[in-house]
Amino acid sequence: MRALAKAWRTGAWLLGAAAVPLIAVPAAAQSDPDATAQGDVAVTIYNNGQSLVQDDRQLGVSAGRNRIEFPDVSARIRPETVTLSGPGLAIVEQNFDFDLLTPDKLMDKAVGQSITLVRTNPATGAERSERAKVLAANGGIVLDVGGRIEVLRDDGLPVRAVFDRLPPNLRARPTLSVTVQAAQAGTVPARLSYLTPNLGWTADYVALFDAAKGAMDMQGWVTLTNSTGTTFSNARTLLVAGSPGGGGGFSQLTGALDEAGTETSTRERLGDYYLYPLAERTTIANAQQKQVSFLDVKGAPARSTYEYVNGWLGSTTEPVSAASVLRFSTSAKGGLGDQLPAGTIRVYMRDARGDPQFIGENSIGHTPMGSSMTLRTGDAFDVKVQSTVVSRTRKGDSRWLTKMKYVVSNARPGAVTVDLAQSGLWGDVRITDESLKSNRVSADRVEWQVPVPANGKTEVTATFDSRY
Numbered sequence: 001m002r003a004l005a006k007a008w009r010t011g012a013w014l015l016g017a018a019a020v021p022l023i024a025v026p027a028a029a030q031s032d033p034d035a036t037a038q039g040d041v042a043v044t045i046y047n048n049g050q051s052l053v054q055d056d057r058q059l060g061v062s063a064g065r066n067r068i069e070f071p072d073v074s075a076r077i078r079p080e081t082v083t084l085s086g087p088g089l090a091i092v093e094q095n096f097d098f099d100l101l102t103p104d105k106l107m108d109k110a111v112g113q114s115i116t117l118v119r120t121n122p123a124t125g126a127e128r129s130e131r132a133k134v135l136a137a138n139g140g141i142v143l144d145v146g147g148r149i150e151v152l153r154d155d156g157l158p159v160r161a162v163f164d165r166l167p168p169n170l171r172a173r174p175t176l177s178v179t180v181q182a183a184q185a186g187t188v189p190a191r192l193s194y195l196t197p198n199l200g201w202t203a204d205y206v207a208l209f210d211a212a213k214g215a216m217d218m219q220g221w222v223t224l225t226n227s228t229g230t231t232f233s234n235a236r237t238l239l240v241a242g243s244p245g246g247g248g249g250f251s252q253l254t255g256a257l258d259e260a261g262t263e264t265s266t267r268e269r270l271g272d273y274y275l276y277p278l279a280e281r282t283t284i285a286n287a288q289q290k291q292v293s294f295l296d297v298k299g300a301p302a303r304s305t306y307e308y309v310n311g312w313l314g315s316t317t318e319p320v321s322a323a324s325v326l327r328f329s330t331s332a333k334g335g336l337g338d339q340l341p342a343g344t345i346r347v348y349m350r351d352a353r354g355d356p357q358f359i360g361e362n363s364i365g366h367t368p369m370g371s372s373m374t375l376r377t378g379d380a381f382d383v384k385v386q387s388t389v390v391s392r393t394r395k396g397d398s399r400w401l402t403k404m405k406y407v408v409s410n411a412r413p414g415a416v417t418v419d420l421a422q423s424g425l426w427g428d429v430r431i432t433d434e435s436l437k438s439n440r441v442s443a444d445r446v447e448w449q450v451p452v453p454a455n456g457k458t459e460v461t462a463t464f465d466s467r468y
Helices: 002-010 103-109
Strands: 040-046 050-061 064-071 083-085 089-097 114-120 127-136 142-145 148-151 159-162 175-182 186-197 199-210 215-226 232-241 257-259 273-277 282-284 288-310 320-329 343-350 356-364 372-396 399-410 416-423 428-434 439-442 445-452 456-467
Touching: 040 199, 050 064, 050 199, 083 089, 175 186, 199 232, 199 288, 215 232, 282 288, 288 372, 288 399, 343 372, 356 372, 372 416, 399 416, 399 445, 416 456, 445 456
Parallel strands: 040 232, 199 343, 288 416
Antiparallel strands: 040 050, 050 186, 064 175, 083 186, 089 175, 114 127, 114 159, 127 142, 142 148, 199 215, 215 288, 232 273, 232 282, 257 372, 288 320, 320 372, 343 356, 372 399, 399 456, 416 445, 428 456, 439 445
16 A cells, blocks of 8 residues: 555556556546647747737537636636637636646545545455545545555555546646627637747757858757647747747847847838748647757858957956957848847857867847847957056046056967957046057947967057046
């Protein structure tokens, strides 16, 4: 009897040497586990982990009030978002039964009731049945067996529990019940619509960069994730790139957008969002990740370089690694030719043997077509930068003169160019002197393109006149 208790706690249903069904229910309550009560299903999936489900079913109704059950809705359905539309139908009341049938809940519901224990003699295979009343199921199962109080123990003997019926409020599948007022009897085409969390998608990108050719191949994948507790069978699936309010939204991660694009894509739009319909119907199984390709570009121009940003007019105690970056465009000419939904780009390069090797990744936000991108893939091993405050002189109550020195070192066998940036230039900050011509890229940032010889160093100096 301990076997039953142990199986109940762990969910292991193999008792003894043979597979023995632990729970027996009336045949009428059993059904094909792969069957679905869903009709023609369409799913619109957003980046924020929320989805709109539209389920078209044929309903048989009588004139007047009807109680209709909709099994196989999402176990995470937001009941307050449910709508049911059909000719001559008006909703009176709706209930969502999410107390799903499990061995633990079945035994909990049986407390105070009688069940049948079936024990099997392991030597002869003979079965012996006796009635038992369930007294408690709190961390263990306590039974009244013919006036004896027994606690199920794990003694290795095959045993199973047989229940007379299923509790009326325990469902094998998530079920929405709706009371409707029907104008007339007959079969009515109806559409059930609702929102559900835990069904979302992200974009994942794989880039193969060829440094010698200054080009990369980019493959884009849609990754669907379903943890709603329900499978959506043969569904028409539409992906929306964007984050509608009310669902949490996709966090715009740092890393990649240098300049926002201004080109218009030919993709279908819905308001401010882009739509990505899957070409074919698909089954989105519960507890599953599914990937579908949506972008495949060969030989897009790209270049690798190094970048270092000094966050304020201060010194670093030691040389710091520059970032390895990959620069490319999403423009129609000379780029990927598409907008990029938010996701993660993983970059590969071929080694000396010609095998692609992973060199880094970064996340991007929703990126318009025509954008300039800088993808930081990691820290450079051989390229370092050290920033030093040479002098800082006060010129008045709200004016300072700061002379900076940046030493860029290169231990690689070839020359490199480092995009050196000084940010944090708040207020009225002017450069009065510099050893290399800078480019003001924003109100608080300037950049230098610093050539560094092979196995050598380059020093850049600049004087900043800060007025606050």
